[in-house]
Amino acid sequence: MKSIRIFKKSFFLLPTFGILNILSLNSNASTKTELPKICLVLDKGGKDDKSFNQSAYDGFIRAQKELKISKESKYVTVTNDAQSQNFIRSFSNGECGLVIAVGFNNADSVGKVAKKYPNQKYALVDSTIDEPNIRSISFQEHEGSFLVGAIAAMKSKSGNVGFIGGMEIPLIKRFGLGFEAGAKYINPKIKVTETFVGITSAAWNNPTKAKEIALSMYTQGIDVIFVAAGASSQGAFDAVEEANRKFSNKFIIGVDSNQNYIAPGHVLTSMEKKVNLKVFTAIQDFVDNKFTTGVIKYGFADGGIDWSYDNFNKKLFKDSEIKEINRIKKEINDNKIIVPDFYKTSKN
Structure with missing residues (x-):
């Protein structure tokens, strides 16, 4: 009988220990912070244009290296006009924390999609759209x-x-x-x-x-x-x-x-x-929960041009x-x- 009692104690202790470990794992999972995913939409010039798009891409790559953002952050290049709205809409379905769209040709798409996704945050480079969820980054060119x-x-x-x-x-x-x-x-x-x-x-x-x-x-x-x-x-x-x-x-x-x-x-x-700098700043503000919307004009005074x-x-x-x-x-x-x-x- 003595050995039977010992067996019973062991029987009840084992599952209790397992339950405690499961609870601990669930607790750790719930407190783990998911890194924000950033999505960049370049226009037809692409990241190798040695100009505007490349500068935006460089700011995005710098953010990947220096800031705590998801490794799943990505960029795409629009090769035809129909792709613009498709890319921006797909990124707005909860996939990306911040969507950055570059260039005049993507502006119309951002304006249309932003109205349908009021909780999504956007940064629009080189155009101005007055929507409460868009940061319009403009320059005194x-x-x-x-x-x-x-x-x-x-x-x-x-x-x-x-x-x-x-x-x-x-x-x-x-x-x-x-x-x-x-x-x-x-x-x-x-x-x-x-x-x-x-x-x-x-x-x-x-x-x-x-x-x-x-x-x-x-x-x-x-x-x-x-x-x-x-x-x-x-x-x-x-x-x-x-x-x-x-x-x-x-x-x-x-x-x-x-x-x-x-x-x-x-x-x-x-x-x-300085598109690279201002794209990086937009991502940094988003990561630091300091992201604001509205029109921002950059000139000589702040090193924007x-x-x-x-x-x-x-x-x-x-x-x-x-x-x-x-x-x-x-x-x-x-x-x-x-x-x-x-x-x-x-x-x-």
Whole structure:
């Protein structure tokens, strides 16, 4: 009987021990915090455009390395217009904590989907939509364009400069108007030629057409071209290298990212929009539960825009020119120079 009693005790202790372990595991599972998943939607230029999309992608990759976000965070590239809304809608079904959409061509999709998913948070880069669940990240690109327009006029020997935009939309016309105003600030008699790669979203990814336009401009005597055309811009960079084999002192000005390295010695500067930094900041704010919505405008004061000056182009500038460039930049920032804004002038 004594051995039987011992057996009974053991019999009841074993399942009790198992139950306690199961409860402990469940408790640990319930307290474990799931890392937020971030989803990035790039436009047609893709992450290798060496410009706007690549900058956004770089900010996303930095967040993956430095912030506590899910390893399942991902990016996609829109290759046709129909995909845009499909991608954004699929990410809004509870899959992603924050959806970041890049570029003008994704803006309409974000606006439509955001209304149907009011609890989903979105960051829209380079467009403005007034919805309570969207952070619209915009830049004062007209002011940066004014500054590089001034730089173009300083360096132009012919008195002829050009602007090549991607898709003919108000955003890109904003670049063009700022560039022209900056050039004429330095030389009121300067001739500014403006053209666009196209009128559809395909204009962002047509480097062949951009190269044709740029070569034509250089042949006609234009010596500095500012290009804002997404992946199409690569054609213009090819053109400046080809033009300098025939002529001399032909330059290009890059955009969005620092593109000085692409054609060293021929890239006068780049008008940088710090998309990488602002995408990273949006993700960091979301992770830290500090994410706010509404329109945020970034300019010179907060480092949202700037001109590129580095080892690739510093030999192209005199100290006196650097001083003048920094003066103009400061006066724009201090509102002593008022840069025309296409968004405002087109409404008049």
